Amino acid sequence: MAWFRRTPAERPLSVAEAIPRVERGDLTLIDVRELGEVQSTGMAKGAVHVPLTSLPARADPRHPNHDPVLDPSRPIAVYCLSGARSERAAQMLRTIGYAQVHNLGGLKDWQAAGGKLSG
Numbered sequence: 001m002a003w004f005r006r007t008p009a010e011r012p013l014s015v016a017e018a019i020p021r022v023e024r025g026d027l028t029l030i031d032v033r034e035l036g037e038v039q040s041t042g043m044a045k046g047a048v049h050v051p052l053t054s055l056p057a058r059a060d061p062r063h064p065n066h067d068p069v070l071d072p073s074r075p076i077a078v079y080c081l082s083g084a085r086s087e088r089a090a091q092m093l094r095t096i097g098y099a100q101v102h103n104l105g106g107l108k109d110w111q112a113a114g115g116k117l118s119g
Contacts (some may be wrong), residue, residue: 013102015113022046028069029089030078031054031107037081042117044079044110052085056062060096075100090099 021027022044029047031038038049048069050058050063058067070076076098077084083105090103104110 013077013104015104015109015115018102018104019110019113019115021075022077026075028071028076029073029104030070030076030089032078032085033107040072041107044107045116045118047079047118052080052089052105055092056087056096059093059098072096072098075102077102077104079104079110083109 016054018027018029022029025047029044031043031047031049032052032055033043033049034051035049040065043049048067050067050070054065057063057065059064059070059072060109061072076093078089080086080089083103086103086105093101
C-alpha cells in the first residue's frame with residue numbers, strides 16, 4: 001500500500017548525521033525549548049532558538065513575524081529537552097509547508113552523539 005512508503009525526505013535523520021550538516025550550513029537546527037531552559041543549559045552549536053510557542057509565527061513565511069532564517073525550502077531539524085515538544089514542532093512545520101523536517105529528540109541526544117554546545 002502506498003501510504004506505507006516513505007520518501008527520502010521522510011527518512012529519519014540521526015543526530016550523528018545531523019551534526020556535520022549543521023556545521024556545513026546545509027541543515028537548519030531549531031531549539032524549541034523555553035528561554036530559561038536555554039539559559040540554564042546552553043544550546044546545540046549552530047542552533048537557532050525559536051520557542052515552540054512562537055514557532056508558528058516565526059516559521060510561516062506569510063506571517064509578519066516570519067524569521068527569514070527559517071526557510072521552507074531548506075531541510076530543518078528540531079530538538080527540545082526530551083523529544084516531545086520537538087515532535088509537535090516538526091508536525092507544525094510540516095503543516096506550514098516545510099517538506100524536510102526531522103525530530104532529533106533532546107539536547108542530551110545531541111551531546112551523546114558528540115555535538116557541541118554554545119552559550
